[in-house]
Amino acid sequence: MQQCVAKKAGFDGVELHGAHSYLICQFLGSITNRREDVWGGDLAGRSKFLRDMITSVRQATGPDFILAVRISPIIEKAGIFLHESLELAEILCAMDIDMLHISCWDVFQGVENDEDGPSLTQRFRDVIPAHMPLVSTGAIWSSIDAEWLMDEGADLIGVARVAIAHPDWPMHLGDPDYSPERPPFSEQHLLDADLSPVFVEYMKRWKDFVVGGN
Ligand SMILES: Cc1cc2nc3c(=O)[nH]c(=O)nc-3n(C[C@H](O)[C@H](O)[C@H](O)COP(=O)(O)O)c2cc1C
Structure with missing residues (x-):
């Protein structure tokens, strides 16, 4: 059996990143995945790469290691659609994973053609087992x-x-009125928050995050 380097290094778990158009996500998308063999086609084929990874990681780590999986609910240009992501969530939660992570970009967004319906989070909660932790x-x-x-x-x-x-955001969540300052932030605010000057420069690329940035 292959040894898990992350476990040996002292980590408690890993997250397989199947969201945001990275490689796993490219396999999952019906537009990005153009394969005609067992790694493509229907959802079963397109999710085989991720499913095989989950099986291999679990084999290498044993049961006492957290295995989370992150997916994107919707990326239309990649061919990731909500109904299939919900189906995928059910498939993944039937496997030996410890946590499902949905990356919504905006958890408050409505679902196209059903804006007044349940939130993305609730839709996933409704289809996965009650005991499965949802991020x-x-x-x-x-x-x-x-x-x-x-x-x-x-x-x-x-x-x-x-x-x-x-x-220190998590430390304040006990206060029900906690609502910290929102962007754009001055460079000084970010430096005081212990961001390095290089990171502050990088954050200027994020729209409206730094005063004077993009
Ligand atoms: C500076 C920065 C870097 C990020 N880098 C990555 C990345 O490398 N890979 C990724 O999948 N998501 C990345 N994200 C996206 C976050 O994982 C997260 O999904 C997104 O920012 C939405 O959460 P938020 O509203 O709390 O920022 C990054 C976000 C920020 C702000």
């Missing part, structure tokens, strides 16, 4: 946002931008 990520900023997402069925909340500007 949801995208545009969370305040305690009220976090509370809302938990009410929609998320067990864990992923954050990027808010934690970059406010690295």
Whole structure:
């Protein structure tokens, strides 16, 4: 059996990144995956790459290691559509994974042609087993946002931008009124948050995040 280097190095788990148009996602997409062999075609074929990875990772790690999988619910230009992502979520949750992570970019967004229907998070919660931890990520900023997402069925909340500007963000969530300053941030604010000058420069590429950036 192959040894898992991450486990040997002391990590408690890994996340397979099947979202955001990276390689696994390219296999999953009906537009990006043009294969005509067992690795393409219907959802079973397009998800084989990810499913085989899950099996291999679990074989290498054994049961006492967290295995999470991140997927994108919708990327139309790649051929990732919600109905298939929900089906994929069910397939993955029937495998030996510990957590499903949906990367929504904006958890508050409505679903096309069903804007008043359930949130993305609730739709996934409804199809996966109740015991499967669900992580949801995208545009969370305040305690009220976090509370809302938990009410929609998320067990864990992923954050990027808010934690970059406010690295102590999780410590404040006990305060129901916590709603930290929003972008754009001055360069000084970000340097005070311990971002390196190089990272501050990089963050200027993110729209409206840094005063004077994009
Ligand atoms: C500076 C920065 C770098 C990111 N880099 C990656 C990346 O390399 N791969 C990725 O899949 N997502 C990346 N993301 C996207 C985040 O994982 C997250 O899905 C997205 O920012 C939405 O969450 P947020 O609203 O809390 O920022 C990045 C986000 C930020 C702000």
